[in-house]
Amino acid sequence: MEAIIGSLYTERHMNNTHTPMPTPRKAVALISGGLDSMLAARVIADQGVHVEGINFYTGFCVEGHTHAIRKKDRDKDKRNNALWVAEQLGIKLHIIDVIEEYKDVVINPRHGYGQHLNPCLDCKVFMVHKAQAWAWMEEHQFDFIITGEVIGQRPKSQRKATMPLIARESGADDRLLRPLSARNLPPTLPEKEGWVDRERLFDFHGRSRKPQIELAAKLGFEDFSQPSGGCCFLTDKSYSKRLADLWQSRGRRDYEFDDIMLLKVGRHLRPRPHYKIVIGREEGENNYLSGYRHDFPTIKTISHKGAFALVDGEVTDDDLRQAAAIVARYSQGRDSDQVQTQITRPGQPVCGYIVTVAPMSGDEIPSSWYV
Amino acid sequence: MLDARRLLCPLPVIRTQDRIAALTPGDRLTVYCTDPGVIHDIPAWCRIHGHIVIECRETDDEIIIVIEVGVAALNGNSTTTVQSDKG
Numbered sequence: 170m171e172a173i174i175g176s177l178y179t180e181r182h183m184n185n186t187h188t189p190m191p192t193p194r195k196a197v198a199l200i201s202g203g204l205d206s207m208l209a210a211r212v213i214a215d216q217g218v219h220v221e222g223i224n225f226y227t228g229f230c231v232e233g234h235t236h237a238i239r240k241k242d243r244d245k246d247k248r249n250n251a252l253w254v255a256e257q258l259g260i261k262l263h264i265i266d267v268i269e270e271y272k273d274v275v276i277n278p279r280h281g282y283g284q285h286l287n288p289c290l291d292c293k294v295f296m297v298h299k300a301q302a303w304a305w306m307e308e309h310q311f312d313f314i315i316t317g318e319v320i321g322q323r324p325k326s327q328r329k330a331t332m333p334l335i336a337r338e339s340g341a342d343d344r345l346l347r348p349l350s351a352r353n354l355p356p357t358l359p360e361k362e363g364w365v366d367r368e369r370l371f372d373f374h375g376r377s378r379k380p381q382i383e384l385a386a387k388l389g390f391e392d393f394s395q396p397s398g399g400c401c402f403l404t405d406k407s408y409s410k411r412l413a414d415l416w417q418s419r420g421r422r423d424y425e426f427d428d429i430m431l432l433k434v435g436r437h438l439r440p441r442p443h444y445k446i447v448i449g450r451e452e453g454e455n456n457y458l459s460g461y462r463h464d465f466p467t468i469k470t471i472s473h474k475g476a477f478a479l480v481d482g483e484v485t486d487d488d489l490r491q492a493a494a495i496v497a498r499y500s501q502g503r504d505s506d507q508v509q510t511q512i513t514r515p516g517q518p519v520c521g522y523i524v525t526v527a528p529m530s531g532d533e534i535p536s537s538w539y540v
Numbered sequence: 541m542l543d544a545r546r547l548l549c550p551l552p553v554i555r556t557q558d559r560i561a562a563l564t565p566g567d568r569l570t571v572y573c574t575d576p577g578v579i580h581d582i583p584a585w586c587r588i589h590g591h592i593v594i595e596c597r598e599t600d601d602e603i604i605i606v607i608e609v610g611v612a613a614l615n616g617n618s619t620t621t622v623q624s625d626k627g
């Protein structure tokens with residue numbers, strides 16, 4: 170017993186009399202904002218380990234954006250779930266911007282995609298690897314990494330066979346601990362060294378959420394987030410369709426941060442292979458899109474309220490006239506004979522030029538144009 | 541001063557976190573934002589890291605948050621000090 174208690178501590182820090190001052194072992198927990206990672210972090214913190222959270226911002230995270238953009242959603246609770254979880258747990262949370270590095274995960278996943286364009290397995294390897302690189306840094310010196318993964322929870326990325334693969338490919342090896350499924354997996358270093366008591370870890374498996382809900386109740390958590398599809402937009406069917414369309418239209422698989430943000434906003438229509446229109450669905454989206462007026466040609470209806478759009482692609486004046494007739498359909502002038510629109514190209518005076526169009530009817534817009 | 545206007549959450553929080561990492565306790569940072577999500581997120585981030593929100597003001601088109609760097613921020617291995625900016 171003595172040996173176990175002794176090993177729970179490290180002599181990492183010395184006091185000024187050079188007597189070793191024991192400090193608890195340190196674990197960094199990947200915090201997504203969902204229930205599983207919250208429970209995993211808490212279970213380890215309850216064993217006397219110093220836990221801090223880490224959260225990666227890829228640009229595809231569901232958190233916040235659409236709420237911030239859409240005016241009708243602005244009154245909803247806009248909390249960032251990862252921050253909220255950290256606060257409930259009383260731990261620090263470090264949010265890391267991985268937008269640039271993450272591109273390679275999305276564009277070239279070694280293990281392929283899930284149901285849509287979600288590269289979940291590569292994503293997990295990437296995140297554990299990044300967490301490890303951060304955790305082992307001289308100024309951080311963490312001892313191990315925790316995730317909320319549960320065997321069998323997700324058909325592709327959370328299977329018994331993928332657990333060792335993630336540990337191996339990330340480089341974390343036996344310093345990667347999944348407290349919720351640990352007893353279904355070989356003992357990791359923190360368990361073997363006695364930094365955590367394996368008997369107080371769990372053997373959850375399968376798709377059922379019941380064990381997690383019961384544990385949450387036991388630990389006194391009443392309010393928590395349970396995203397059904399996954400933690401990012403890449404698991405969303407229509408979002409993935411838009412991303413695939415972007416790649417196809419450009420003839421190459423890449424993206425900039427603004428591209429993936431714009432895919433979250435508005436109605437997207439591609440009337441010709443070489444251009445796409447993004448039409449705001451309400452005032453908040455129109456305002457957001459207007460922030461890109463220096464980067465794209467824009468169309469705004471001026472005789473009638475309601476529509477602002479960006480045009481993405483190399484467009485002629487004829488293309489813009491066609492786009493204006495489509496945009497007019499989504500304004501309050503949709504049933505009028507004519508709608509005045511203002512078209513502005515980047516680098517031209519903001520007042521642009523006025524084009525009067527007949528709004529396209531619903532029949533003239535084939536469903537294949539909707540992206 | 542940190543200009544986080546036109547950035548959507550969590551980017552204003554990340555920029556604030558990265559800027560504060562280079563400051564010392566007692567320093568103040570004024571963050572200018574436009575995403576209303578920061579009204580929740582920046583104070584929440586400050587509370588868990590032991591920084592103090594001195595002021596959180598909303599004008600017609602922006603949100604201004606003044607933060608004082610807390611002492612707990614430097615002591616990475618200590619128990620987190622949670623401070624509230626509320627009253």
Ligand code: SF4
Pocket residue numbers: 287288289290292293398399400401402403404
């Ligand atoms: S849902 Fe998104 S963030 Fe979550 S593991 Fe899959 S790709 Fe990564």
